[in-house]
Amino acid sequence: MHTHLSAGEFTALTGLSAKALRLYAERGVLSPDTVDPHTNYRSYSPAQLRQGVTVDLLRRAGVPVTELTRWADYPFADRRQELALRRAMEDFSLDVAEEISRSDLARLTVQSTPADPLPWAGVSYGFPVPGEAQERIEVFGAQALVLPAVDAAFEEAMTDLGLAPATHRWTAVPEATGPAAAQQAAMVIARPCSTDLSAAGRRHVAERVQQHSGVAVAVVTGTLPRRLEITFPVDGLDERTPVQEAAHDYQQLLAFAHHCTREGLTMIGKSARQVVAGSSLSTPAAPPTTVFDAQPNA
Template sequence: MLSIGEFANTTGISVKALRHYDETKALVPFEVDAATGYRRYSESQVRDGALLQTLRAAGVPLPAAAGALRDGDAADVLRRHRSEVLQKRDAEDTAMTAADAVLTAFARPAAVEERHLGATPFVARVIQLTADLDAAGVDGAGREGIAPTDEDAHRAFADLYQHCVEAGLEPGPAFWTSLREAPGSPARAPELQMLLCWPVARNPETGDASWDDERILADELPPRTELVAVWRADGADLPDGSVHPAVVALFDALAQRGVALQSQEVRQRVVGEGESDLAVEVAVTLP
């Protein structure tokens, strides 16, 4: 029989860990003296102690390591743990690569300027979003409450453009998207809306039944001064879900000017002649 100190020296498990393993039933002493409480281990338990120490040193969680001793499948447990670790490392490597791309993009300067614009009539396809955009996910069916894929957004823009043309509204080329809090939503739990907007020469006539759709908004941006940030991709590929550098540059500029926005609606559009000349413009209306 081995005392707890002798067993610790033999297996490499600390006395403190052995007491914990006893309390959690991961590795129970062969006997415990009723009078003194001293723990004693049998020679046959050295193998289990060595296996437990080996699995724990490899990062195997204690419940899984204890189960391996009980079921006699230490090699399988280690193999499964290794697979999980490698998957996690792959995910971490991917996240590191994405973070590096984002930091590189943030370091690239964006042009910021003020623009004075007249009234801009527009029509928009309104898409309800969940308040937590990360939880919204992506749904190819374009269900309400789900952020649309790029393909879905392009299709919705095309359908809206065709509707505008057929109605004689003369849609312009500079379409944009924007995010805003839904009108009338509670401040503590605001609902979000994505607007897919086409500028038009005139809004639909009142009473035109073809526009009688709660998912369509006809409105007008009033004469305004916009603060606009323009960021050119120059071949950079931003990871999905990252905050766009143009948005960061825009809010940096707002902070530098000491501007407190009255409306949090941010408008974004893509400009350029081709893929090599693409730029993202992000704008807000200055108070």
């Protein structure tokens, strides 16, 4: 009876390739029982077959190599939950894609409103985007609490500086490029502001927001140029399913791009602004309006 198995025999019995065996040995996942000091031939114990088969099956199930050292007490229930969440997210994306592929953009009514230049001030903050489905859900779910807290502290700070409450405000996603953009998300909260903020005023806003919300922000300012504000008003949004709501966001983007092409307009920015009437995101006077900005024809 063999007391050891050659690498070839171990491969045949477990399904692990020679390349995988070398990798797992380097990573400390599955090391040979013995290595001949003269020939470097690797041998495995029959007792390692259970480990080899389990590791092979875990990899077939998509378990990362970094987690294979836990093969003996692997958290199968947690993994199944993660896979179920991932599958639910994949199904949702498929449903949204199907909704968009079948939609008629011509049914969206375009409303174009000329707007004068508008100075603004705002705060910008970033947050990481985890790779795991459960962690992503938790991070983006937390933004439902973080965003109003940052907004409230920002408005309080602006009031401290003697500015009147804003008649409206908006959120936007700043443009980001480079490898870090895939692992980091960002948000801007802005409001009209015709007063130049001093260095001391900017420090006050940043400190007040961090003190009251726990979020480190950068104070940003700018001016929206003379523009056309393009919207696509619709009725019955309350009756839409989550899939239809998500698809509607993409449909508006596609309709805006089509409108710009047809009318010879130039987009301002790469994403829309979510505009809210009133001085607070948490208690808006009306539902948010998706506004796309475009440079008017000369």
